[in-house]
Amino acid sequence: MKSTRRIGLLLALVFLLPALFFSVYEISSLSKDEKMIQEIYSKQLEAILFSVNQYSDDILNGWISKIETSIKDDVTHDSIPPRIRSLLDYNSSLNYIFICDTADNVPRQAIFSRDSVNQDFRRRVDDALINNYQQIQQLTSYKKSGFQKVGLLSYAWGGSENLECLIFITEDPVRGFQVVGLFINPDTFIQDLVGPRLQVIAKDQFILSAFNKGLAAPVYSTLSADSTSVKAEALTKDFWLFPDYALGIRTKGSSIQDLISERTFNNLILLITLDVILIIAVILVFQNVKKEVQLAQNKADFVSNVSHEIRTPLALISMFAETLEMGRVKSEEKKQEYYAIISKETHRLSGIVNKILNFSQTEANKKVLNPVPLYIVAEMKEILKTYDFHLTNKGFEYSLIEKDNVKVKADKEAFIEITVNLIDNAIKYSAARKFIEITIGSEYNYGYVVVKDYGVGISSTDQKHIFDKFYRVSTGDLAKTTGTGLGLSLVKQLVDAQSGKITVVSLPGVGSSFTVYFPLEMN
Numbered sequence: 001m002k003s004t005r006r007i008g009l010l011l012a013l014v015f016l017l018p019a020l021f022f023s024v025y026e027i028s029s030l031s032k033d034e035k036m037i038q039e040i041y042s043k044q045l046e047a048i049l050f051s052v053n054q055y056s057d058d059i060l061n062g063w064i065s066k067i068e069t070s071i072k073d074d075v076t077h078d079s080i081p082p083r084i085r086s087l088l089d090y091n092s093s094l095n096y097i098f099i100c101d102t103a104d105n106v107p108r109q110a111i112f113s114r115d116s117v118n119q120d121f122r123r124r125v126d127d128a129l130i131n132n133y134q135q136i137q138q139l140t141s142y143k144k145s146g147f148q149k150v151g152l153l154s155y156a157w158g159g160s161e162n163l164e165c166l167i168f169i170t171e172d173p174v175r176g177f178q179v180v181g182l183f184i185n186p187d188t189f190i191q192d193l194v195g196p197r198l199q200v201i202a203k204d205q206f207i208l209s210a211f212n213k214g215l216a217a218p219v220y221s222t223l224s225a226d227s228t229s230v231k232a233e234a235l236t237k238d239f240w241l242f243p244d245y246a247l248g249i250r251t252k253g254s255s256i257q258d259l260i261s262e263r264t265f266n267n268l269i270l271l272i273t274l275d276v277i278l279i280i281a282v283i284l285v286f287q288n289v290k291k292e293v294q295l296a297q298n299k300a301d302f303v304s305n306v307s308h309e310i311r312t313p314l315a316l317i318s319m320f321a322e323t324l325e326m327g328r329v330k331s332e333e334k335k336q337e338y339y340a341i342i343s344k345e346t347h348r349l350s351g352i353v354n355k356i357l358n359f360s361q362t363e364a365n366k367k368v369l370n371p372v373p374l375y376i377v378a379e380m381k382e383i384l385k386t387y388d389f390h391l392t393n394k395g396f397e398y399s400l401i402e403k404d405n406v407k408v409k410a411d412k413e414a415f416i417e418i419t420v421n422l423i424d425n426a427i428k429y430s431a432a433r434k435f436i437e438i439t440i441g442s443e444y445n446y447g448y449v450v451v452k453d454y455g456v457g458i459s460s461t462d463q464k465h466i467f468d469k470f471y472r473v474s475t476g477d478l479a480k481t482t483g484t485g486l487g488l489s490l491v492k493q494l495v496d497a498q499s500g501k502i503t504v505v506s507l508p509g510v511g512s513s514f515t516v517y518f519p520l521e522m523n
């Protein structure tokens with residue numbers, strides 16, 4: 001049909017085309033998004049590592065300010081000042097603190113420690129200070145300009161313990177500029193002070209670790225017994241305080257790359273699913289529209305069919321009634337014949353009108369059905385008795401095969417309406433072989449009636465529509481046979497309303513067989 005094809009095209013244009021464009025655009029931009037997400041993610045990881053470095057700096061600055069106050073208030077070069085003492089006592093990563101004047105080439109120094117300091121160590125500190133003279137001068141000039149910078153006193157300290165010495169400059173009105181050195185064990189510093197912070201940041205999402213660049217396994221990791229090397233980290237950054245150390249971060253479970261690929265994959269699946277849903281929706285809408293268009297077409301056909309159906313008997317009735325009225329018919333025999341025609345056509349008319357009324361009542365759910373226990377063999381025999389004259393008059397033979405004397409639950413009037421409709425159709429649509437076979441039996445929880453004819457049959461395409469309202473098969477020899485297209489639709493409505501079902505088996509040129517099922521009455 002032209003109009004449905006146009007609607008289909010319109011639907012495709014309005015819904016599918018934009019969806020297609022959108023999908024193509026989305027798929028092409030997914031990799032771009034992937035790169036962007038990767039960048040954003042890296043920035044976030046960077047920010048996390050930055051905050052860890054910042055935190056370590058804060059710890060050191062806390063120490064520096066304590067030492068500066070101590071120098072101002074209570075440093076004597078002999079005994080250990082209380083603030084420095086407490087600093088050493090509470091921080092096991094801080095092993096020695098030395099303070100010395102910067103003016104001299106050979107420094108005068110005070111070294112504080114939890115334990116005693118041997119002479120050799122003092123000598124080495126002297127040595128280191130002299131070696132780093134340039135750096136100390138530099139730090140002092142920074143301090144003069146108002147910057148507090150921390151440097152690393154490079155020296156091969158030797159010994160079994162891994163120590164790094166951080167130096168900074170203090171200024172005191174009495175003693176002038178002084179160099180302060182902090183001997184820190186980086187491993188202990190990271191484990192004791194930075195570790196808890198890493199745990200807080202990591203939560204369930206990340207694994208944060210700190211590495212000594214020279215070693216394969218991390219010095220500290222938020223994952224217990226973590227032996228991952230630096231290379232496996234998603235991002236690494238140098239540790240600001242100790243250049244030989246680095247911080248690493250990776251996501252827990254899957255890597256960022258995995259997460260992004262998974263996201264991309266999920267997005268793709270989502271997109272495809274949406275497209276499929278849209279296509280299905282468009283198909284459903286199209287089918288509905290097609291049905292409606294078909295219905296409108298059927299309705300139009302129905303009006304012309306019914307007009308035709310009504311006009312013929314009306315014309316006959318008025319013609320014969322007028323003839324009789326004028327008294328032109330003299331013979332009694334002829335009169336009887338005309339009366340019979342008028343009566344037959346009146347019946348036909350009321351039949352059509354009843355069918356339409358029944359249909360509209362059933363469709364509006366106004367028809368009240370009253371299912372009762374019904375022995376359908378007996379009912380059928382009654383119907384056939386009434387119909388016997390009509391059938392034989394039309395040259396039909398029929399048989400009733402009784403497989404089972406079933407008792408079903410059905411409305412009596414509706415049962416008659418259904419079977420009469422089916423028998424009427426069998427009569428209407430049989431030409432050469434005029435035989436109707438009615439079978440009654442039971443199957444599972446149903447009692448059934450089969451009305452079988454050897455008539456024109458119905459093509460499989462038409463079989464899908466014959467139960468639709470107003471549908472009539474428009475081709476074939478008997479297409480001109482009068483009808484409204486309401487019969488089977490009414491039958492189906494009545495059957496459905498009684499929890500029954502109807503099926504059709506038909507072959508064009510061979511015949512049709514309609515089976516109606518009613519629920520069995522169990523009591």
Ligand code: ADP
Nearest residue numbers: 425426429466472473483484485486487488512
């Ligand atoms: P109609 O008033 O046209 O008979 P129905 O709803 O009873 O309306 O039937 C719909 C269409 O199904 C008919 O137009 C006819 O083509 C087809 N049909 C119904 N019963 C039979 C049958 N027993 N044999 C062949 N075709 C049938």
